[in-house]
Amino acid sequence: MPAKETFYDVMRKHGITRRSFLKFCSLTAAGLGLGPEFAGKLAHALENKPRTPVIWLHGLECTCCSESFIRSGNPLAGDVILSMISLDYSDTLMAAAGHQAEELLEQTIEKYDGEYILACEGNPPLNEDGMYCIQGGKPYVEKLRHMADHCKAIIAWGSCASWGCVQAAKPNPTQATPIHKVILDKPIVKVPGCPPIAEVMTGVITYMVAFDRLPPLDRQGRPKMFYGQRLHDKCYRRPHFDAGQFVEAFDDEGARKGYCLYKVGCKGPTTYNACSTIEWNGGLSWPVKSGHGCLGCAEDNFWDKGSFYSAVTNLKVAGNVEANAEKVGATLATAAAIGVAAHAAGTVISKATGKKSKQAEEVSE
Amino acid sequence: MATTSESAIERKESQGPIYVYEVPVRVWHWVHAIAIVVLCVTGYFIAHPLPSLGGEASDHFVMGTFRLVHFISAMVFAIGLLVRFYWAIVGNEYSRELVVLPVWSGDWWKRVWHEVKFYSFLTRKASKNVGHNPLAQLSLWVINVFLGIFMVCTGFALYSQGTGAGSWADIMFGWVFVIEPSSQAVRMWHYIGMWVWVFFVITHIYVILRLDFASRQNGVSGMIDGYRRFKDDGPMSPQ
Numbered sequence: 001m002p003a004k005e006t007f008y009d010v011m012r013k014h015g016i017t018r019r020s021f022l023k024f025c026s027l028t029a030a031g032l033g034l035g036p037e038f039a040g041k042l043a044h045a046l047e048n049k050p051r052t053p054v055i056w057l058h059g060l061e062c063t064c065c066s067e068s069f070i071r072s073g074n075p076l077a078g079d080v081i082l083s084m085i086s087l088d089y090s091d092t093l094m095a096a097a098g099h100q101a102e103e104l105l106e107q108t109i110e111k112y113d114g115e116y117i118l119a120c121e122g123n124p125p126l127n128e129d130g131m132y133c134i135q136g137g138k139p140y141v142e143k144l145r146h147m148a149d150h151c152k153a154i155i156a157w158g159s160c161a162s163w164g165c166v167q168a169a170k171p172n173p174t175q176a177t178p179i180h181k182v183i184l185d186k187p188i189v190k191v192p193g194c195p196p197i198a199e200v201m202t203g204v205i206t207y208m209v210a211f212d213r214l215p216p217l218d219r220q221g222r223p224k225m226f227y228g229q230r231l232h233d234k235c236y237r238r239p240h241f242d243a244g245q246f247v248e249a250f251d252d253e254g255a256r257k258g259y260c261l262y263k264v265g266c267k268g269p270t271t272y273n274a275c276s277t278i279e280w281n282g283g284l285s286w287p288v289k290s291g292h293g294c295l296g297c298a299e300d301n302f303w304d305k306g307s308f309y310s311a312v313t314n315l316k317v318a319g320n321v322e323a324n325a326e327k328v329g330a331t332l333a334t335a336a337a338i339g340v341a342a343h344a345a346g347t348v349i350s351k352a353t354g355k356k357s358k359q360a361e362e363v364s365e
Numbered sequence: 366m367a368t369t370s371e372s373a374i375e376r377k378e379s380q381g382p383i384y385v386y387e388v389p390v391r392v393w394h395w396v397h398a399i400a401i402v403v404l405c406v407t408g409y410f411i412a413h414p415l416p417s418l419g420g421e422a423s424d425h426f427v428m429g430t431f432r433l434v435h436f437i438s439a440m441v442f443a444i445g446l447l448v449r450f451y452w453a454i455v456g457n458e459y460s461r462e463l464v465v466l467p468v469w470s471g472d473w474w475k476r477v478w479h480e481v482k483f484y485s486f487l488t489r490k491a492s493k494n495v496g497h498n499p500l501a502q503l504s505l506w507v508i509n510v511f512l513g514i515f516m517v518c519t520g521f522a523l524y525s526q527g528t529g530a531g532s533w534a535d536i537m538f539g540w541v542f543v544i545e546p547s548s549q550a551v552r553m554w555h556y557i558g559m560w561v562w563v564f565f566v567i568t569h570i571y572v573i574l575r576l577d578f579a580s581r582q583n584g585v586s587g588m589i590d591g592y593r594r595f596k597d598d599g600p601m602s603p604q
Contacts, residue, residue: 245418
């Protein structure tokens with residue numbers, strides 16, 4: 001056996017045939033939006049490069065990212081990727097447990113210092129010195145920092161790791177904090193979504209281990225190939241939006257005809273994700289296709305933006321008081337109208353009394 | 366700037382009409398006014414679309430038209446703002462009042478305070494101003510410079526979501542999403558900005574009409590023929 005095994009070696013050991021392997025390569029290359037020649041390049045890379053270990057940590061989260069990941073629409077991709085990552089460390093997927101499992105982390109650091117990829121599901125709570133999430137007797141944030149010190153790059157899985165998600169919703173008592181605000185010195189790929197789409201996850205991780213670099217990222221650190229456009233831009237109901245045909249209520253004629261869900265709060269126009277193209281569960285469906293608006297789960301702060309059923313969001317008015325942006329604006333305009341009317345009345349009175357007092361002055365003189 | 370012009374005028378015996386608002390300023394004002402009204406109306410209907418239409422999607426283009434008109438007026442608004450800022454450099458001294466606030470001048474702040482008192486009915490002494498009165502200058506700066514730039518930046522940032530990564534709008538205004546990563550929040554602030562404009566338009570029209578009714582100078586006609594006329598020959602200072 002060579003000193004460092006390749007991904008291909010590992011896959012063959014797990015009983016994956018060469019045929020399946022090549023199929024996986026072409027499928028993933030297509031999923032990443034790469035040209036046809038990249039299927040061969042991907043296969044070559046996985047055959048010849050030493051395997052990059054992936055450490056999968058779990059902080060404050062609900063494991064929906066892992067759940068999504070193992071339900072990849074293409075079982076082939078699922079198997080291949082699982083065989084790639086289950087070897088190292090993933091609390092939920094690995095066979096080892098307890099001290100044995102924690103030892104694996106130290107072993108990885110020793111063997112692959114600065115070479116492994118750290119995949120973070122969930123985020124660390126920082127309040128009370130991180131005591132709201134304890135793993136192996138220590139706060140999770142310490143484990144995260146320790147593993148991040150020796151890693152090559154970080155993948156922030158899901159909205160928890162990318163933005164904070166529901167555990168970071170106001171008032172955020174545990175001070176749950178997204179990865180990029182805790183680890184400042186490592187490249188981070190954000191893969192938001194609650195959960196992210198399985199094919200997006202497998203695509204990102206394959207790109208990173210095969211090509212040994214980060215996928216092209218947008219300003220907010222998300223892979224451009226999956227988060228380059230809004231759901232709205234690729235939504236099959238978009239023509240109804242442009243025409244002005246909307247669902248007004250979930251039981252109306254428009255809902256039956258599959259009109260645009262914008263008026264019942266669809267956040268597609270402000271959400272970057274691949275749902276409207278890749279869809280979910282192997283292309284079975286996605287929220288809008290099933291007749292419900294997008295919640296915007298891949299966006300920062302989506303949990304604190306008011307009703308999921310309103311196109312206009314809430315804003316903080318004072319202290320902890322929140323109001324619909326609509327009401328705030330209308331109140332402002334009404335106040336202006338009333339204020340102007342009152343002021344006009346004041347001006348008239350002031351002018352009238354002013355004249356009188358002037359006349360009085362003149363008379364007294 | 367303002368004080369020198371005033372002392373110059375106070376030296377004059379008669380205060381005839383003074384040419385204040387040059388042609389580009391007046392043209393800009395009315396183009397800007399129309400653009401703002403169109404932007405507010407179309408913007409409101411983008412946030413709250415009209416009742417749903419029936420028939421085939423290919424028969425209508427209502428939302429598409431609202432958005433198109435909104436985008437065109439936004440271009441007019443943004444370019445107008447740029448031209449106006451340019452005119453503040455090359456125009457007469459009054460053209461700079463909108464852009465540069467003499468915040469370093471204690472006298473200016475005193476005059477702001479006087480106007481606050483005047484509009485709160487705490488004093489009857491009205492001042493005379495060749496250009497804007499200091500309080501008007503302050504509020505016009507907030508609306509035209511601060512809110513104007515804010516609406517241009519947030520608006521084009523939202524526009525860049527449609528034109529896509531790498532487009533001019535994305536390159537020039539995509540940084541907005543670095544400051545506020547949630548585009549839903551950017552949308553909301555842009556929408557709140559619209560309501561501030563509604564607030565401004567109501568008060569602005571009122572205050573200008575009031576100038577004609579209860580002050581020592583003209584109001585509406587200034588933005589039509591460009592001249593400032595005074596109703597008395599007394600000093601500029603409040604009396």
